[in-house]
């Protein structure tokens with residue numbers, strides 16, 4: 001039986017995490033490979049967030065090209081150099097649109113940060129982290145000053161809420177419950193730190209199904225759609241955390 005090793009993420013891990021991060025999010029369902037350079041425009045009328053992937057996207061993909069909203073994903077596009085909607089040049093999603101090194105470093109400094117990297121045979125294959133919901137400052141990917149009031153009006157007690165910032169397993173290493181393990185280890189940390197609510201922004205069905213298993217089969221509460229990114233926010237209560245099942249699961253791994 002393979003033994004998976006989990007390590008608490010420290011500032012020394014940024015470089016290694018950065019390449020796994022980029023690899024994870026270039027895959028399904030995010031396809032964060034390239035994006036229209038007008039995504040960086042400061043002119044509201046010019047902004048165009050269409051993403052481009054060299055991969056073939058599934059026919060039933062939930063976020064295809066949306067011309068009206070200038071978002072979504074164009075598949076099989078390795079030969080394209082400019083946006084099919086606005087004609088602006090394409091840029092790499094990481095690090096030109098989002099600098100993942102800065103994103104990781106920023107997360108590590110957040111109050112209440114809990115994060116782990118997962119390794120097998122000394123090769124990292126995944127990560128998970130989160131922190132207490134910030135209220136005053138935005139991060140590279142979430143506009144928390146905008147989100148915090150929305151959480152509040154959805155009945156979420158922000159002071160006692162853990163935000164699940166990132167969960168990623170390299171596409172070829174998925175399966176065998178590795179996503180469950182990665183998510184469970186950080187949430188167990190949050191549970192022990194006495195948080196009441198857990199919130200997450202995701203468009204990944206797999207993540208939702210993992211979280212339902214961690215929270216004793218409880219269905220997620222849909223809160224609202226993110227005003228900036230094309231993804232919904234969800235919540236669970238820590239009182240439903242399946243302590244027995246998750247403790248048994250975590251006893252099978254080695255923590256360094």
Ligand SMILES: [Zn+2]
Pocket residue numbers: 036037038048049050083084085086087088
């Ligand atoms: Zn464009």
